[in-house]
Amino acid sequence: MTNGNENFTSELLHWYKQHGRNLPWRNTKDAYAIWLSEIILQQTRIAQGTDYWYRFMERYPDVETLAKATEDEVLRLWQGLGYYSRARNLLKAARQITELGHFPTTAAEISKLKGVGPYTSAAIGSLAFNLPMAAVDGNVYRVLSRYFGINIPINTTEGKHTFQALAQSLLPPNEAGTFNQAMMDFGAIQCTPASPACPQCPLAESCTAYRKGLVGQLPVKLRNLKIRERHFTYLYIRCHGEVAIHRRKKGDIWQGLWEPFLSEAGSALSCNSPAKLIRGNVKHVLTHQVIYADFYLLNMNVKPALPDDYIWIKETDFDSYGKPRLVEKMLQILAED
């Protein structure tokens, strides 16, 4: 451990001694009781979860009793907690444990239990069996990214590896469980997402984000952008030197810009259409969307009936109207045709 790391860990443990929460499953080394608390707290606040933990411990005081319960009974007791797959997995895992004959004691075995992911397995391993495993969740990402000033996005593979390795390197010898609990409480009470209590924080002096004024910017998370694919069919309707255009409406891309006749049904015009395909499958990439466009030209002698929002303008005037780049591309191709 480097000096900075040692400083972090010792200050954190010191803070935990004074401010750590006294929770019932923290006063036991019973792996069953600890596992139960971890599953309940996966998607539940401590205040609500504590009540359920007592109920389960009372009804099913050990894993053998739980393994004998029916799924209906467990679901009924779980009622109100939500995310019911947790309850079903709880029962399946209880049966796995009884089949095994004892609560698993190694990281590999613990992580084979139904409903137990890397965080939960590290939490159980460190708390019940003193395994040197850092349990890394949102609290840990937040605290470490701020304290060490790390701006690698936490929802990337690189981010996950970086924070896992850093947390692991901070573990004090023989006190992984205490460290994990301290991180959890510190993130929940002191270094909170929206309003961390920095001026009162014992780590403030050495906290990179606080010193550099970056607290509000860390941790960094990449937005999960879903790219939407769209298929545009543009029809350039020409009639005696005029072209039909309309203005794009609110609530979509290119609001207020002008474009020729557009159909977004996703299909090309029928083969019987007198329109001529000028260019097909033109790819246009936007931040959140990819558009595949077909450009058609339709020469008419009589103006066809169009929806009300279309107007006819001189083709030569189209230049002075605001247009999306995709439409400019179309005009360029038309000019070259």
Ligand code: SF4
């Ligand atoms: S100073 Fe603020 S940002 Fe830094 S660890 Fe403390 S609470 Fe978190």
